[in-house]
Amino acid sequence: MNQTGKNLYDQNQIISSLDKLKHWEKIYQTKDFTEVGWYQKTPTVSLSFFEEFKIHKEAKILDVGGGDSYLVDHLLDLGYLHVYVLDLSAKAIEKAKVRLGKDASKVTWINTDILDFEPKEKFEVWHDRAAFHFLLDPKEIENYVRIANESISEDGLMLIGTFSDQGPTHCSGLPVTQYSIEKLTEVFSPYFQKTNCFQTDHITPGGLRQHYTFCSFRKI
Numbered sequence: 001m002n003q004t005g006k007n008l009y010d011q012n013q014i015i016s017s018l019d020k021l022k023h024w025e026k027i028y029q030t031k032d033f034t035e036v037g038w039y040q041k042t043p044t045v046s047l048s049f050f051e052e053f054k055i056h057k058e059a060k061i062l063d064v065g066g067g068d069s070y071l072v073d074h075l076l077d078l079g080y081l082h083v084y085v086l087d088l089s090a091k092a093i094e095k096a097k098v099r100l101g102k103d104a105s106k107v108t109w110i111n112t113d114i115l116d117f118e119p120k121e122k123f124e125v126w127h128d129r130a131a132f133h134f135l136l137d138p139k140e141i142e143n144y145v146r147i148a149n150e151s152i153s154e155d156g157l158m159l160i161g162t163f164s165d166q167g168p169t170h171c172s173g174l175p176v177t178q179y180s181i182e183k184l185t186e187v188f189s190p191y192f193q194k195t196n197c198f199q200t201d202h203i204t205p206g207g208l209r210q211h212y213t214f215c216s217f218r219k220i
């Protein structure tokens with residue numbers, strides 16, 4: 001048990017919920033978006049998913065752990081009408097809102113830990129790039145999968161991107177769970193069927209190569 005009363009996983013890698021929040025607030029308070037490893041001016045893989053599945057413009061889209069990513073800017077430019085961005089960090093959301101200016105009001109912003117998320121509506125698309133992999137505790141992973149299942153509409157789609165089994169062990173200084181295609185498919189298999197998975201390198205602003213696993217799933 002830690003001070004917040006939450007039990008977290010690996011003895012050596014424990015980070016309490018409070019520390020997790022502090023960590024992300026500090027990252028977004030002290031670093032410019034272009035300085036962080038996950039920065040992408042154009043999130044090509046994520047956008048190709050919207051094209052591949054011909055996601056219609058009225059679809060409710062939830063970007064989990066969206067931070068101040070540019071995905072939302074691109075989705076608005078493409079004419080998507082119902083974009084939701086969820087993040088643990090209030091500072092990340094504030095930065096994204098400032099960047100978007102008046103367009104920020106077109107987005108629904110949700111400031112919460114995904115594990116505390118109680119959806120009031122269903123989403124046709126669930127997107128998560130580099131947030132899910134921070135969950136280490138099998139119970140938390142199970143909870144995430146359950147919450148995704150409860151939040152996604154019948155026949156809805158999900159795109160998840162994590163560090164791969166060949167990728168880095170840490171992201172933003174925090175330990176991550178690495179996923180092979182098989183492992184990611186297995187984790188979501190209780191409620192989701194794989195549609196397409198692949199692995200690819202992301203090059204960080206500092207020139208480092210990070211190997212990712214991306215999978216799209218359809219709700220069973």
Ligand SMILES: C[S@@+](CC[C@H](N)C(=O)[O-])C[C@H]1O[C@@H](n2cnc3c(N)ncnc32)[C@H](O)[C@@H]1O
Nearest residue numbers: 024065066067069087088089113114129130131
């Ligand atoms: C590595 S960044 C990725 C940001 C964005 N998805 C992208 O690809 O540019 C991880 C993001 O997930 C958020 N995050 C981490 N754990 C979270 C959780 N349990 N619930 C909600 N957001 C979380 C962080 O605040 C951060 O914005």
